[in-house]
Amino acid sequence: MLRGNRLAVLGAVAAGAVALAGVAPPATASPAPSAAPSAPRSPSAVDWRACGDDGKAECATLRLPIDWSRPDGPAFGLAIARRKALDPDARVGTLVFGPGGPGDSGVQRVTRVENGIDRFSDELRRRFDIVSFDPRGIGASHPVTCSADLLRAAPSPMIESAERFRATLDHNARLRADCRARTGPLYDHADTLSTVRDVDAIRAALGESKLTFHGSSYGTLLGEMYAETFPERVRAMVLESVDDHSIPDARRFLTS
Numbered sequence: 001m002l003r004g005n006r007l008a009v010l011g012a013v014a015a016g017a018v019a020l021a022g023v024a025p026p027a028t029a030s031p032a033p034s035a036a037p038s039a040p041r042s043p044s045a046v047d048w049r050a051c052g053d054d055g056k057a058e059c060a061t062l063r064l065p066i067d068w069s070r071p072d073g074p075a076f077g078l079a080i081a082r083r084k085a086l087d088p089d090a091r092v093g094t095l096v097f098g099p100g101g102p103g104d105s106g107v108q109r110v111t112r113v114e115n116g117i118d119r120f121s122d123e124l125r126r127r128f129d130i131v132s133f134d135p136r137g138i139g140a141s142h143p144v145t146c147s148a149d150l151l152r153a154a155p156s157p158m159i160e161s162a163e164r165f166r167a168t169l170d171h172n173a174r175l176r177a178d179c180r181a182r183t184g185p186l187y188d189h190a191d192t193l194s195t196v197r198d199v200d201a202i203r204a205a206l207g208e209s210k211l212t213f214h215g216s217s218y219g220t221l222l223g224e225m226y227a228e229t230f231p232e233r234v235r236a237m238v239l240e241s242v243d244d245h246s247i248p249d250a251r252r253f254l255t256s
Helices: 007-016 108-113 120-129 148-152 163-185 183-189 192-205 218-229 250-255
Strands: 049-051 057-065 077-083 092-097 128-133 211-216 236-242
Touching: 007 108, 007 128, 057 192, 077 108, 077 120, 077 192, 077 250, 092 192, 092 218, 092 250, 108 128, 128 192, 192 211, 192 218, 211 218, 218 236
Parallel strands: 092 128, 092 211, 211 236
Antiparallel strands: 049 057, 057 077, 077 128
């Protein structure tokens, strides 16, 4: 069994027809948010604890709905991490970083020093708290769990015949069923729209009236869809290595 590592997550994403990218979500994926969610926790309820390579980061867990259309239904733990602004007197607010992948850990981006928090400039760290998270289904946030044997048995990605294509479809169907059974209800809600609502819950829990966001790669989809869903709640946003969330189908997504 594999839990929370990139291989398991990517296997599940392939089986779910790139569901995490919001291109072809599962049939039972959460509907697009039509109203602003209420904050699941007040800012004072975030239980920060020291963590990280140098002990200067803080980690916490937010309890959020698995299905945002049922805010009082079953919940999962969303792992978040932060480093406070180095100059409190010059502090502007909080910058939330949206990790790439899908499959990257935002928590590790904050808690690690090398190839982690050093990604952000000294000036940015001086004036902003840096916060990130492990998206639902990834890392420490109820990871999608799949059979290691099934993942190792994956057919070659080079599909050169109709027979290999059918074999790939059959394998993906088995993998999808296995991942869903091992992961539980969150499997069908590990989609971008649900993660966007998680980002808004982070904003609310931190006591920020508006979001300052930096997204990279897949994280740009979170930023784009957040701005589309909650335009009045955006303070500033930087998107790098941009994915186009308007691409309508999986084939165009994979060839773009």
